[in-house]
Each structure stands twice: as structure tokens, then as C-alpha cells.
Amino acid sequence: MMHQPAVSVRDFRKHYGSFVAVDGISFEADRGEIFGLLGPNGAGKTTTLECLEGIRQPDGGDLDVLGVDPSRQPRKLRNLLGVQLQTSGLPGDMTVDEAMCFFCAYHSVAPRPDLLERLGLGQKLKTQYRQLSTGLQRRLALALAIAHRPPVVILDEPTAGLDVGSRTELHSLMEEIKDEGAAIILATHDMAEAEKMADRVAILLKGKVVATGTPRELTATGSGFTKVSVRTEGSCLAGDVTSLPAVHQRLFKEEYAIYYSTDPGPTVAAILDFLKARDDKLIDLRVERPTLEERFLEITDGGAR
Amino acid sequence: MTAFMHHFAFEFKAGLRNATLLMMNYLFPLGFYVIIGLVMTQINPGFKQLLVPAMIVFVGMASALLGLPGPLVEQREAGIFRTFKINGVPALSILVIPALTTILHTLIASAIITATAAPFFGGAMPMHWGSFIGIALLTVFSFGALGALIGVVSANSRATVLWSQLIFLPSMLLGGLMMPLNLLPKSVLAVSALLPPARAMQALQGLAFGQETTLNPAVSVGVLAVTAVLAFGLAIYLFNWDRVNQVRRGHPLMALIVLLPGVIGIFLG
Numbered sequence: 001m002m003h004q005p006a007v008s009v010r011d012f013r014k015h016y017g018s019f020v021a022v023d024g025i026s027f028e029a030d031r032g033e034i035f036g037l038l039g040p041n042g043a044g045k046t047t048t049l050e051c052l053e054g055i056r057q058p059d060g061g062d063l064d065v066l067g068v069d070p071s072r073q074p075r076k077l078r079n080l081l082g083v084q085l086q087t088s089g090l091p092g093d094m095t096v097d098e099a100m101c102f103f104c105a106y107h108s109v110a111p112r113p114d115l116l117e118r119l120g121l122g123q124k125l126k127t128q129y130r131q132l133s134t135g136l137q138r139r140l141a142l143a144l145a146i147a148h149r150p151p152v153v154i155l156d157e158p159t160a161g162l163d164v165g166s167r168t169e170l171h172s173l174m175e176e177i178k179d180e181g182a183a184i185i186l187a188t189h190d191m192a193e194a195e196k197m198a199d200r201v202a203i204l205l206k207g208k209v210v211a212t213g214t215p216r217e218l219t220a221t222g223s224g225f226t227k228v229s230v231r232t233e234g235s236c237l238a239g240d241v242t243s244l245p246a247v248h249q250r251l252f253k254e255e256y257a258i259y260y261s262t263d264p265g266p267t268v269a270a271i272l273d274f275l276k277a278r279d280d281k282l283i284d285l286r287v288e289r290p291t292l293e294e295r296f297l298e299i300t301d302g303g304a305r
Numbered sequence: 306m307t308a309f310m311h312h313f314a315f316e317f318k319a320g321l322r323n324a325t326l327l328m329m330n331y332l333f334p335l336g337f338y339v340i341i342g343l344v345m346t347q348i349n350p351g352f353k354q355l356l357v358p359a360m361i362v363f364v365g366m367a368s369a370l371l372g373l374p375g376p377l378v379e380q381r382e383a384g385i386f387r388t389f390k391i392n393g394v395p396a397l398s399i400l401v402i403p404a405l406t407t408i409l410h411t412l413i414a415s416a417i418i419t420a421t422a423a424p425f426f427g428g429a430m431p432m433h434w435g436s437f438i439g440i441a442l443l444t445v446f447s448f449g450a451l452g453a454l455i456g457v458v459s460a461n462s463r464a465t466v467l468w469s470q471l472i473f474l475p476s477m478l479l480g481g482l483m484m485p486l487n488l489l490p491k492s493v494l495a496v497s498a499l500l501p502p503a504r505a506m507q508a509l510q511g512l513a514f515g516q517e518t519t520l521n522p523a524v525s526v527g528v529l530a531v532t533a534v535l536a537f538g539l540a541i542y543l544f545n546w547d548r549v550n551q552v553r554r555g556h557p558l559m560a561l562i563v564l565l566p567g568v569i570g571i572f573l574g
Contacts, residue, residue: 053391054390054391055387055390055391055546075393078391078392078393079393081391083391085384085387085388085391087384089380089383089384089385089386089387089388090385090388091315091319091376091380091385092323093318093319093322093323094315094319098311098315098318101311102308102311102312102315103392105307105308105310105311105312106308106392106393106394107392107393108308128322144392
């Protein structure tokens with residue numbers, strides 16, 4: 001049987017006058033997958049999402065959401081897609097429960113008070129949208145986006161402005177939606193979030209996809225160094241230890257010897273041998289891979305250029 | 306409850322909840338009515354004949370021309386229409402439902418005026434109640450349509466105020482609300498005949514209150530009806546989801562077509 005992705009973008013192009021916003025990008029997202037769309041400001045993320053949402057018309061290429069062309073079949077798209085916009089616009093006078101009833105009615109489904117309760121809005125049902133904090137407004141936007149149980153969910157900066165507890169709750173909700181079989185397109189500037197949540201990511205730069213793969217694949221292919229931090233009882237590594245293999249740079253900070261290694265295996269083995277030879281006792285050893293953020297900055301040449 | 310009913314219920318409640326809309330729908334027109342009822346009927350007892358039609362037209366102007374367009378522009382600018390579009394709210398509902406709820410608020414305020422004008426201020430009552438109700442409905446429908454059109458074509462909130470005042474202020478001065486049209490110079494009367502509020506006044510005075518009119522009241526009914534249909538049609542045709550999407554089916558100046566019935570009306574009387 002032929003593989004049918006939930007979202008398929010092929011050779012998609014969009015320009016505004018002479019400015020090319022998106023220049024022939026392609027990617028696919030499957031059901032039960034969180035697909036991260038990353039890129040600096042102006043990379044073309046929002047334009048791509050807006051064309052998938054049917055808000056804008058593409059200038060070329062093919063967009064497909066579960067067999068539906070967003071620009072030609074907007075009515076069919078509505079119940080397939082749940083969207084949390086970056087700036088979630090709701091009328092300021094609308095109360096939380098009114099918003100839930102209003103949007104569920106337009107999707108022809110029953111309201112979901114359980115979702116409002118889950119997202120901490122249970123005590124705010126009669127509160128008007130403009131009186132909610134930014135965090136609560138974003139939670140409400142998310143609740144409205146998924147209330148009709150859409151098979152494809154687009155989240156544009158879903159955790160921006162949220163506190164740690166709310167982020168954790170929202171991440172757990174995203175996992176649940178994914179486990180129920182929905183495809184999630186996650187556009188975010190938060191690399192830690194993308195690394196934690198996304199199964200695969202695409203990095204956009206100046207309207208092109210410049211890297212795609214799992215976060216682990218992307219971080220593995222970069223020229224970034226693995227950070228090896230060691231703390232010992234006798235601080236024998238505080239001196240000038242030059243014999244360690246694959247070490248690009250070293251420094252000593254707050255009782256930790258820190259090594260940036262191109263090949264952490266031999267480096268760690270050599271450190272342990274060195275400690276044994278000096279009869280020093282290991283207190284703490286940490287090996288940290290290059291992060292997606294570091295790889296992102298490397299790919300995008302600083303993120304903003 | 307259907308999506309339409311949820312939307313209608315929300316918009317109706319917003320007309321009471323939102324301080325600006327509450328002001329335009331009730332506080333400003335009813336406050337003005339009380340002041341005019343107290344002062345004008347004392348200064349000029351003849352004004353009692355004009356009190357009810359003038360204040361009904363005034364209520365319609367305040368809520369539909371001054372109150373309705375603002376939220377439409379603000380919602381478009383705030384990206385609320387985008388959220389609506391993504392969730393399948395049709396453009397027709399976005400325009401028609403606020404217009405209908407504004408019309409309902411206007412009718413409630415009009416009913417308050419009609420019920421209190423005679424006992425409190427000695428205002429004249431209609432001679433033909435059927436015509437009165439029909440023309441009052443037509444008046445608020447045409448004003449609601451004009452308000453929706455202003456909301457659609459205004460580039461921003463400041464432009465909304467400008468367009469609304471462009472109809473509101475001349476209508477107050479030349480619409481026959483404060484003084485009969487027959488007192489105006491003939492050259493100015495042509496401008497009055499272009500204004501829907503002046504047509505509404507003439508239709509109410511002639512066909513509902515049995516008073517003498519300067520403009521033909523039957524032609525005035527026709528002008529109001531065609532204006533209502535044209536304004537709604539143009540509002541739907543020129544509707545734009547947000548300020549980012551510049552693709553519009555026609556230039557905003559197309560809205561001036563709405564003046565056509567008024568222009569033709571000048572020649573018909």
C-alpha cells in the first residue's frame with residue numbers, strides 16, 4: 001500500500017511582489033508524528049503554515065492535507081485541521097465558555113468542557129478573553145484548536161509566554177494528541193522544545209529547507225563539539241593536561257574541567273585512565289551532545305542572517 | 306443550538322457588554338432623546354410632531370453608522386477574522402450577524418422611544434402603525450447595511466470614524482431631524498435628498514405620521530430599500546479577511562455605488 005502522509009508539501013512557492021518568501025520547499029508529516037518547522041524570523045514558516053491553513057494562496061507547488069487541497073477545498077479542510085495561530089485573535093468580549101460553544105458549533109461538534117478543565121480554564125468559564133492572561137489566552141486558543149479532534153494540528157509558537165508548569169502540561173497534551181494518531185506541525189523558535197517534542201524537523205532559511213531529519217540526526221551531522229565536564233576530589237585535571245585525544249578546547253571553571261571533544265568516547269576513556277593513574281576520585285562526569293540550538297545556529301549562520 | 310444562533314447570541318450580548326457599543330446602542334441615543342424631549346419640545350412645540358421619527362432615525366444612525374463599523378474594523382485588524390476563517394465561520398455570518406444584532410438593539414431602543422414619547426414629552430404618535438413599523442424596519446436595515454459597508458471598506462479605525470461622520474454629521478444638520486426640510490435652501494435640499502437618514506425621515510413623516518413632506522415619501526422608501534440591498538451586496542462583495550491579504554474583489558471606492566439610489570432619487574422627487 002502506498003504511503004499517504006497526513007501533510008504533504010511539494011515544491012511549494014510563494015512570493016509577495018518581488019520578494020520570494022518561500023522558494024520551492026518540500027516536506028511531509030505523518031499521522032502520529034510531531035513535525036517541527038524551525039527557522040529564523042522571515043524564513044517562510046508562517047507563510048507556509050498560512051497556505052496550509054488556506055488563509056493564503058500558494059503561487060506554485062502542491063499542498064495536501066489528508067487528500068484535501070487547502071486553497072481549493074477550504075470547506076473540507078475545516079474539520080481536518082486544528083490551528084493555534086501565533087496571535088490568537090478572539091473577540092475581547094467573548095467569554096471562555098462562549099468561545100468553546102461558538103467554535104464547536106461551527107465545527108458541528110459538542111463543546112469540550114473537559115478540555116477547558118484540563119488546560120486550567122475550568123474556573124475561568126465566564127471570564128472575557130481580554131481579561132485572561134497571555135498564558136491563559138494561549139491555552140484557550142489551543143483548546144479551541146483541538147476541541148473538534150482534528151487529525152492534523154498546526155501549532156504556531158504554542159508555548160510562547162507560558163510559565164514552566166503550563167509548558168509541561170501543554171507538552172504532555174501534545175504527546176496525547178500525537179498518540180491518538182494526529183499529525184502535529186509545530187512551528188517554534190524554542191529549540192529545546194523542538195528537540196524535546198519533535199520526531200522530525202525541517203529548518204527553513206530564506207524560503208528554502210536547508211536541513212531536515214530527526215533532532216538527533218541533525219545534531220550528529222554538525223561540526224559541533226561534545227562537552228565533557230569532569231569534577232574530581234583531588235582536582236588533578238586542573239593542571240595543564242594536554243595528552244587527551246580529540247579535545248579541541250579545554251577550560252577549568254568552578255571545580256569542573258571542561259573539554260570540547262570531536263570524539264567523546266576516546267576523550268572520556270583517556271580522562272578515566274588519567275584519574276586512575278593519578279589515584280584521583282571521580283565526583284561528577286557529564287557528557288553533553290551538541291544541542292539542536294547549536295546546530296540551528298550553525299546552519300543558519302547565527303540564526304538571523 | 307446552531308452555529309448561527311451561538312454567533313447571534315454572542316454578538317447580541319456583546320452589544321450590551323462592550324462599553325462603546327452599549328454607549329452607541331442605548332446610552333448616547335436615549336440620553337440624546339431625553340435631552341431633546343425636554344428641551345426642544347419646550348422651545349418649539351411643533352417639534353413634538355418630529356420627536357418620534359427623528360429620534361428613531363437618530364437611534365439608527367448612532368448604533369448602525371457610528372457603532373457597527375468600528376468593531377468590524379478592529380476585529381479585522383486584530384486577526385480575529387483569520388481565526389474565524391480557519392474555523393469555518395463564513396464571511397456572510399461575520400457581516401450579517403453583527404448587522405442583525407445592531408438592528409435588534411436599534412429596534413429595542415426605538416420601541417422605548419415610541420412607548421415613552423407621548424406620555425413624557427407629548428410626542429405625536431403614528432397614524433398608520435403598519436407603515437410605521439415597516440418603514441422603521443427598513444430604516445434600520447438600510448443603516449445596518451451602510452454600517453457594514455463602512456466597516457468593510459475602511460482601511461483602519463480612524464478611517465471608519467471619518468466615513469461614519471461623513472454621513473452622520475450632514476444627516477444631523479440636513480436630514481430633517483432637527484428642522485423640517487422645507488426650511489432648507491433648494492440647493493442644499495439636493496444634498497439632503499442624497500442622505501438615507503433624510504429619506505427615512507421623509508418616509509416616516511409622510512407614510513406613517515400623515516405629515517406633509519418635501520421629498521416624495523414613496524420614492525424615499527424605494528431609495529432606502531435599494532440602498533439597503535446595494536450596501537449589503539457591496540459589503541459582501543468587498544469583504545476582506547484581514548489587512549495582510551490585499552486581494553479584494555473590487556476597489557474600496559466601489560462602495561460609492563451605494564449613492565446611486567440617492568442620486569436617482571433626486572430626479573424622482
